[in-house]
């Protein structure tokens with residue numbers, strides 16, 4: 001089954017278009033083609049044992065993302081968002097897709113490689129280093145290394161480039177995220193938005209096929225949130241598959257497809273026929289207006 005954009009133009013009840021890209025704070029982006037499936041999930045479950053107690057927490061129940069089913073596989077170049085209530089299993093799912101965690105049952109196929117409870121830690125570590133980039137809410141930069149050294153490190157560990165090639169790629173990456181003037185800064189000398197840019201540059205250092213992002217804008221203000229989302233979308237439009245967890249419903253417009261996870265299962269998915277960006281000025285106005293209305297409502301209630 002093909003899942004090119006044209007195939008999903010007609011919304012069904014299940015795959016309805018969440019929002020047409022016509023609201024004033026949306027900026028449409030070019031329609032892009034998708035490649036073959038790169039992430040397939042079959043009957044994945046995850047149960048955590050509670051230390052010191054004869055008890056388990058079931059975080060994921062029988063999740064499948066499979067061609068020919070409603071929740072089809074993730075295709076190369078897709079931008080996926082995972083949303084849902086706290087404790088629903090979003091981070092657990094992202095960690096399993098990123099091989100940071102292994103499923104208790106079922107299998108994940110990443111670029112045709114099978115990952116299950118039998119996969120070895122060293123095999124998964126190599127797969128992560130070569131093919132997967134990670135961006136977290138809390139930046140996770142090494143505090144004693146400069147922006148340059150943080151970005152260069154994964155390339156040094158992988159050992160495929162010469163020192164000269166690494167240096168050029170590091171500078172190119174820092175330039176691509178707009179940090180050419182902050183190369184020697186330590187993380188503590190950078191703003192939150194700048195630190196997240198370094199994290200994104202570092203995540204891209206080994207040219208990953210898959211970029212996983214867990215609340216990448218959770219600690220950022222509106223302006224930085226939009227700048228970081230625009231940057232992630234640019235990376236996605238160049239062909240990198242992105243899977244992002246977020247609590248912010250206003251960011252859904254950046255995604256091609258959104259999964260809603262609750263109680264460890266996918267409750268529904270939404271397909272956007274077209275990705276859109278947020279226009280910072282108009283979106284900020286909309287947020288201010290929303291705040292004003294909320295404040296007025298509260299004042300009226302207390303009168």
Ligand SMILES: Nc1ncnc2c1ncn2[C@@H]1O[C@H](COP(=O)(O)OP(=O)(O)OP(=O)(O)O)[C@@H](O)[C@H]1O
Pocket residue numbers: 048049050057058059084085086087088089090091092093
């Ligand atoms: N290491 C762990 N040990 C035990 N239970 C865990 C562990 N990690 C997660 N859980 C439990 O698994 C369930 C899913 O957690 P998860 O972090 O995936 O949810 P989430 O949707 O990402 O939540 P949030 O939005 O609050 O970050 C929760 O009930 C959580 O308490």
